Amino acid sequence: MPERGLLIVFSGPSGVGKGTVRAAIFESSQHQFEYSVSMTTRKQRPGEVDGKDYFFSTREAFEERIKAGQMLEYAEYVGNYYGTPLEYVNKTLDEGKDVFLEIEVQGALQVKEKVPDGVFIFLTPPDLDELRDRLSGRGTDSLEVINERMAKAREEIKLMSEYDYAVVNDEVPLAVERVKKIVEAEHFRVDRVIGRYQAMLDAATQKIK
Numbered sequence: 001m002p003e004r005g006l007l008i009v010f011s012g013p014s015g016v017g018k019g020t021v022r023a024a025i026f027e028s029s030q031h032q033f034e035y036s037v038s039m040t041t042r043k044q045r046p047g048e049v050d051g052k053d054y055f056f057s058t059r060e061a062f063e064e065r066i067k068a069g070q071m072l073e074y075a076e077y078v079g080n081y082y083g084t085p086l087e088y089v090n091k092t093l094d095e096g097k098d099v100f101l102e103i104e105v106q107g108a109l110q111v112k113e114k115v116p117d118g119v120f121i122f123l124t125p126p127d128l129d130e131l132r133d134r135l136s137g138r139g140t141d142s143l144e145v146i147n148e149r150m151a152k153a154r155e156e157i158k159l160m161s162e163y164d165y166a167v168v169n170d171e172v173p174l175a176v177e178r179v180k181k182i183v184e185a186e187h188f189r190v191d192r193v194i195g196r197y198q199a200m201l202d203a204a205t206q207k208i209k
């Protein structure tokens with residue numbers, strides 16, 4: 001069986017650029033990342049594709065899945081459910097591929113409980129004014145929703161200390177490189193790879209005797 005892949009949890013306030021940075025990472029990376037498509041009860045935005053951007057669901061169907069234990073995590077965010085289907089994540093990690101979750105903070109904290117050896121990365125804006133500009137500039141949300149998302153952002157930023165890494169998204173290519181370096185280094189962490197070297201460690205120990 002291949003070595004299990006890394007679970008990479010990518011969070012950050014709405015509008016910080018998670019989707020943009022993630023897309024650029026996937027485009028430019030030789031590395032084998034797989035994106036976990038989330039399920040949501042929010043309305044589909046123009047241009048979004050069901051099964052690619054999200055699995056769009058009713059509240060009833062979402063709640064059924066929660067009851068059946070089919071979600072790795074889920075959260076309510078600005079009036080809608082969002083969650084990660086469990087089966088795809090497990091199957092893909094078992095295949096030795098790294099899985100990328102793009103989720104908000106409450107969900108990330110649930111994943112941390114269940115998968116403590118995940119890699120938790122928080123994407124931050126350079127400052128809050130820039131965050132508001134990006135949310136407005138994207139043009140997908142009303143002023144009311146933008147205000148709700150900004151209030152949520154303040155709460156989320158307070159929880160940055162729960163993460164392993166904080167990456168500022170000042171310029172997309174810089175943020176992309178930072179995330180890629182983190183993932184690369186995580187692959188060489190001794191506690192992850194020690195099993196690979198067991199035979200050599202045993203042999204080395206014997207020689208000393």
Ligand SMILES: Nc1nc2c(ncn2[C@@H]2O[C@H](COP(=O)(O)OP(=O)(O)O)[C@@H](O)[C@H]2O)c(=O)[nH]1
Pocket residue numbers: 012013014015018019038039042073074075077082083084102103104105106107108
């Ligand atoms: N907990 C959790 N949060 C998610 C999931 N999928 C997306 N989110 C987060 O839900 C929030 C709202 O997402 P969305 O409505 O698509 O807005 P956007 O991220 O600003 O485009 C964002 O912070 C997403 O990262 C998920 O599966 N679980």
Ligand SMILES: Nc1ncnc2c1ncn2[C@@H]1O[C@H](COP(=O)(O)OP(=O)(O)O)[C@@H](O)[C@H]1O
Pocket residue numbers: 012013014015016017018019020021134135137138169170171172
């Ligand atoms: N580094 C950046 N500098 C300027 N604008 C950015 C940057 N990263 C993303 N954006 C823009 O900010 C808006 C929000 O980005 P998006 O990827 O949708 O955020 P999120 O997925 O975190 O909600 C988009 O219009 C995007 O083009």
